[in-house]
Amino acid sequence: MPASSPTFRFIDLFAGVGGFHAALASYGGKCVYAVEVDKAAASVYERNWGHPALGDITKDADKDEGLMKVPAHDVLAAGFPCQPFSKSGAQHGMDETRGTLFWNIASIIEAHHPKVVLLENVRNLAGPRHIHEWDVIIETLQDEGYRVSETPAIFSPHLLPPERGGRPQVRERVFITATHNPEGIGEGLPVHPVALPGDSIDGWGPQEWHLEDLLDDSHNIAGCDLTPAEQSWINAWDEWVQHWYEATEGRRPPGFPIWADAWTEHNRVVKHFGFVPGYRDLMEDDPTLPKWKAGHLAKNYDLYARHRGWIDVWARKWNIYTDFPPSRRKLEWQAQDTPRLWDTVMHFRPSGIRAKRPTYLPALVAITQTSIIGPRRRRLSPRETARLQGLPDWFDFGDQRPAASYKQMGNGVNVGAVWHVMREHVMRDEDVLKHTAAGRRIIAAVTGAPPSPDEILGSMK
Template sequence: MSSHAFRFVDLFAGVGGFHAALSAYGGECVYAVEIDKAAAAVYKRNWGLDPYGDITEDANDDVMNVPPHDVLVAGFPCQPFSKSGAQKGMDEARGTLYWHILKIIEERKPKIVLLENVRNLAGPRHMHEWQVIIETLREQGYRVSETPAIFSPHLLSPKRGGRPQVRERVFITATHNPSGLGDGLPVPPVALPSDRIDGWEPKEEWHLEDLLDDSHNIPGCELSASERLWITAWNEWVETWYEQTDRRRPPGVPIWADSWTDFDHVVSHFGLVPDYKDLLEWDPSLPQWKAGHLAKNYALYAVNRDWIDDWTAKYGVYTDAFPASRRKLEWQAQDTPRLWDTVMHFRPSGIRAKAPTYLPALVAITQTSIVGPRERRLSPRETARLQGLPDWYDFGDQRPAATYKQMGNGVNVAAVWHILREHVKRDEDVLKRTAAGRRIAEAVLAAPLSPDETLANMKPREDRPASRS
């Protein structure tokens, strides 16, 4: 007989963020599936279970390869449902990946379902899809809140396993309760983005130093000569700005070097430095936001022209050394004294600089954050820490780009840990009506507030099955 508190299945498993949280809670993974071969290899390397496969083959009208389980977790891709006609429920979900999750739920009736997706799933553009998910879960006998549970790991303090990453995700948490369903009461969400847990104030208390390695030289994370030029040039601009303005922070509007090349022509036309209304009257096709940015940049340049012209000439800002996207600085770093002291992102819209407190969400398809104090990119290991994975977690010899992609697609371990705990607390009375529910509740509520120490002491176990059944 298994010594584990409960059994779980891990759908769209990635490299195992859900697995890390649920196994630390005492659960046993009895099935996992992940279609990406590289991610599946990392999962197998660390958890001893091969998830490689296609959920559309394992869960459909004819085939059910998913074993019985107590908890189902899935970080599923968001696919739009059809809005044609008046169809609802299972028929409407058919053809989407969510439908395959629903088939498993229909057949196996796990006690708890925990789904995770991007925040936009609960936004106005996807309200129809959201409603279909809630309604279909209720049709299967689940107690589930219609209000989205939105949460980010930066809202948790380190003692709860939190991380300095703003990664808002929507969680759908449901408990099988066919006889009582909602028990006659509104079902509250288990988390909200306004939550302040233990009085933790993220903006005041986080700093990236909590997870960074000391090294400035990590292979694959170094900056190119061009990148160093761009940062060094804009760093001098910021430092000069502080000197010339009696330490006033740089403006929040994008600082746009290309706008200054039109300054003489524009002032000649108007006879003065124009405001955004003047610009809109001159060119009605100009978007209002762009007119506002241009007007503020003209005003900024008018006062600081002498040293700005020296700066552009010194660094060749209007030469091929500076692509158009590097001639714009988006300063969001408040009173940080130097650009090299910020966290930077090279974006198509410009160089964005933020205070070195916490990072925006890791994203699989954009460039990795540049940590100014380290003069390099965030390392693959540091991105794994941001997602709550322990330092023993092994990515093998895969390229850093693959690890960055996997972390950008992954789920944060502490967020899952917190959401499951809050869900169990909310539905404790319902869970304790069954033996399986009692086992889950006892394991979750007896666990520490943070998964970090438990995970740090875990190692991949050789006795786990080598492949999916």
């Protein structure tokens, strides 16, 4: 720890299993309040951080009801629910009940005015569909006397080098960082975001990541194994990739989605048009067909026309059209020149088998799309997903089902990203923070800490 006694007090709202706690405790902060409505996540939180978290923020902080059970604190951290803003949800924003949970955060801020506010959400919060919600959040903080950037701070842990707490996971998140500034110090000057999309740190190139540094077969569990059917799907498409390289003299597979089902329509479509149609032909023939779909179909018709000889042999060998479910009759190749499908990182998605280069991983999600590590012929283990989120190897999920651990990691915040954003925020607002005792304690804790939380976290238990 940076200090033997707490340097600042923080609260952890919508705490999950404690990603914010890990980062802020590493800076020497002391958690004085944590709340998480999910019982399984709250149990893991208390198991690892020794602080109870189970509860409902609406029962502890509700301005309309005159409730304020949250104690005074210096730093407020909140990864408030992302479903109202996520692309995977309905995107109703603050019109949806869960979206109003921000007002419970605002009630706490109004009551206690913590020196630093650190909020995290999915990138889509700062997207065009949620301009109103974004403006409301920023204006609410400004009305309470906070210095806050109107430009979103967007950051991903794969942009941090490993020695700064980075991890090989593309996990772009929006961070809203604010400092209580009732005196208006620096008022009128531009407030810059603490991170911008694509900013790599210390010249780090994300292509330098090596997944082998993350993987550890000793933590495998039965749920990581691939079923015989899954192995068959990968074997079949791996063979397709080999045929493609041979037929095209080494040209990488197409970047558009490869749809085997389109090939079964080829003869009918060609007979209808009298030629292999392009996307304009398809759209003129069927005005209701979306342009994107017409484009993918046209490219697949052309691909099949050029390679139908070996494709037909391959399809018969593997019984593609009868034995494979529809979503496994599709391949999304995003692995560039990777020589084999088994050499990639894969995801089984409704849109097909997506393959990426084995450098860094897509974001963990709270649904069943856990990355498949082709060279290891298995999925990531829960321990490896915890490593991806920057949690130490002593972090303990207890005896809960692996599905629950995967869900918690998919919902969690990355420790290194929080650590970095907090540091950048303190450096940006040092001129404001230095005028109060709480602010000076935060400055000392953050600027006096090493460049990464890993060393500190490793020694905490």
